[in-house]
Amino acid sequence: METLYNFLFIALPYVALTVFLIGTIYRYKGTKFKFSSLSSQFLEGRKLFWGSVPFHYGIIFLFFGHLIAFLIPGTVIAWNSEPLRLVILEVTGFVFGLSALVGMVSLFFRRTTDARIKVVTSKMDLIIELLIIAQIILGLWIAYGFRWGSSWFASVLSPYLWSIFYLNPNIEAVSNMPLVIQLHISLAFFIVLLIPFTRLVHLLVPPLHYLWRPYQRVIWYWDRKKVRNPKSPWSVTKSQNN
Amino acid sequence: MIYRQNFNKTHQYSFRYFILFIIFTTISTFPQDNGEKIFLSVCRACHTIGQGRLVGPDLANIQNRLEEGWIIKFVKSSQKMIKSGDPLAVKTFNEYNKIIMPDQALTDAQIISVINYIKEKSPTETTSKEVKTPAFTLKNSLGFNLDEAGRDEYKLGWQYFTGEKRFENSGPPCLSCHNVVKDNLISGGLLSKDLTNAFSRLNAAGINAIISNPPFPIMRTAFENKQLTKDERYYLLAFLKQADYDSIYQHPVNYDKRFIYSGIIGLIFLLGFFGLVWYGRKKVSVKQDIFKRQLKSK
Numbered sequence: 001m002e003t004l005y006n007f008l009f010i011a012l013p014y015v016a017l018t019v020f021l022i023g024t025i026y027r028y029k030g031t032k033f034k035f036s037s038l039s040s041q042f043l044e045g046r047k048l049f050w051g052s053v054p055f056h057y058g059i060i061f062l063f064f065g066h067l068i069a070f071l072i073p074g075t076v077i078a079w080n081s082e083p084l085r086l087v088i089l090e091v092t093g094f095v096f097g098l099s100a101l102v103g104m105v106s107l108f109f110r111r112t113t114d115a116r117i118k119v120v121t122s123k124m125d126l127i128i129e130l131l132i133i134a135q136i137i138l139g140l141w142i143a144y145g146f147r148w149g150s151s152w153f154a155s156v157l158s159p160y161l162w163s164i165f166y167l168n169p170n171i172e173a174v175s176n177m178p179l180v181i182q183l184h185i186s187l188a189f190f191i192v193l194l195i196p197f198t199r200l201v202h203l204l205v206p207p208l209h210y211l212w213r214p215y216q217r218v219i220w221y222w223d224r225k226k227v228r229n230p231k232s233p234w235s236v237t238k239s240q241n242n
Numbered sequence: 243m244i245y246r247q248n249f250n251k252t253h254q255y256s257f258r259y260f261i262l263f264i265i266f267t268t269i270s271t272f273p274q275d276n277g278e279k280i281f282l283s284v285c286r287a288c289h290t291i292g293q294g295r296l297v298g299p300d301l302a303n304i305q306n307r308l309e310e311g312w313i314i315k316f317v318k319s320s321q322k323m324i325k326s327g328d329p330l331a332v333k334t335f336n337e338y339n340k341i342i343m344p345d346q347a348l349t350d351a352q353i354i355s356v357i358n359y360i361k362e363k364s365p366t367e368t369t370s371k372e373v374k375t376p377a378f379t380l381k382n383s384l385g386f387n388l389d390e391a392g393r394d395e396y397k398l399g400w401q402y403f404t405g406e407k408r409f410e411n412s413g414p415p416c417l418s419c420h421n422v423v424k425d426n427l428i429s430g431g432l433l434s435k436d437l438t439n440a441f442s443r444l445n446a447a448g449i450n451a452i453i454s455n456p457p458f459p460i461m462r463t464a465f466e467n468k469q470l471t472k473d474e475r476y477y478l479l480a481f482l483k484q485a486d487y488d489s490i491y492q493h494p495v496n497y498d499k500r501f502i503y504s505g506i507i508g509l510i511f512l513l514g515f516f517g518l519v520w521y522g523r524k525k526v527s528v529k530q531d532i533f534k535r536q537l538k539s540k
Contacts, residue, residue, distance in 0.1 A: 002347060002349075005347070045524065045525065045526050045530075046525055046526055049520065049523065049525070050513075053516050053520070054512070054513060054516060057512075057516070074412060077405070077412075077414050077415070077418075078408070080405060080415075080418070081404070081405035081406055081408060081415060082405075082406065083404055083406075083417075083428045086417075086428070087428065090501075091501070091504045091505065091508060092508070094501065094504070094505040094508070095504075095505055095508030095509050095512055096512075097505075098505050098506070098508075098509040099509055099512050099513070102509065102513070144498070144501060144502065145432065146431070146432050146433045147429070147431055147432055147497075147501070148417070148418055148430075148431045151405075151414060151415070151417070151418030151419075151431065152414070152418045152419050152431060152433050152460075152464070154414070155413075155414035155418060155463075155464040156460055156463050156464050159463055159464075159466065160463070170463070171347075172347060172459045172462065172463060173459050173460045173462075173463035173464075175347050175459070176344065176345065176347075176458070176459040176460055177460065178433075228531065228535070230534065230535045
């Protein structure tokens, strides 16, 4: 058991972080144009909205929630010192967790049932989506069954994660955590390990400049009504772009 | 081309060896420690050497009473032994109010070093008489003992428990991991034991020993370099004592259902919000019109 814990909470994190670092740099240098989410919005948009938006907003909230509790645990504990604030934070986290789950499950069904999306789906896409679904379910289970996660994460798991980065891993607490929490931690590192081999690399290149980029005007210079009329054959006015 | 293939292969092998190296070096890293240090940081909260029983039994001359192999197995996982029906493990568990001794991630060598330390510190004369534990006294800075604690002390203990009043050395509030059934107090954490009747189970000396020097690995990590002061321990004990006394008059609430319902209602609002914000979105793929046109013009 001790060897297993050493593997899961010491070896796996270091392997995952090393592979993540080397792998993402290697892939960026090698296949820069594939360093994206490989969007399939052109192929299907309706189901994508109800998958992508709830998932992304959910996972971004949860990611930063975990990150803040890791980086500034004292602040999270101070925030939670008022019971009402603690409940608000936990319930909000749970709502965004459910949102991420609903989003990812619908993205998975879209990917496995839509004929056009199936063509551009690799095995790794399905594996990573299933792993993320499992990870979110574990997270929700922890939030429900072992509340108040935000407080004990800050006081127990944050020191463990810091010990990894200080190269002096202290796994005493995580070795004694309930199994579901241990699985959640291990799976998180496993997903980090897989990032360079999946389209998850897009989380490293978010198009943040879109937030302050000016609007782009698209000006058509042909008769749009005529072009859009299904009765007019292609040969009359050939499409200039698309 | 051949050179390049060989080069890539060499790189792949180096990478694999590098990963294997990391795995083996990290797996084989074990913390080293000596008996005294381990005893003081792990065992002392619940056990004494020759000063009577505390939360757990007095360990004086334990090497004469129990086999080394049995002690090692019990320290590593007492619950496993109890579940397997070991008569001595079950007897000890029942005798000490069924308080679970946490599994200790110690190596055989480390446990033997602790046994040697106990042997060294144990009184040389072995008597069959059990040493009586000295009466527990804990006074706050104003000189009051626990029996003199009143409403104000209880209130302060409540605040320390919930975190409304922060511990001087920045330790996390107890509510993060522990629950106490009390009207007007929100549900506590479910990671660790419910403390509603902790005072009856562990008595003041036991609780004081645990919060002074936590024997449980999770609690030990949370309070590393964040020791509670004497006053803080006093007020927490006053709170737990009163909470235990009042427990039969409380009305437990099912927070689980409330949590789930709040989550589902919140999710519905959130999805509705997304739908409203992006109401004017292009609902089909950008090429849908072109795709349809192509089909019709065939």
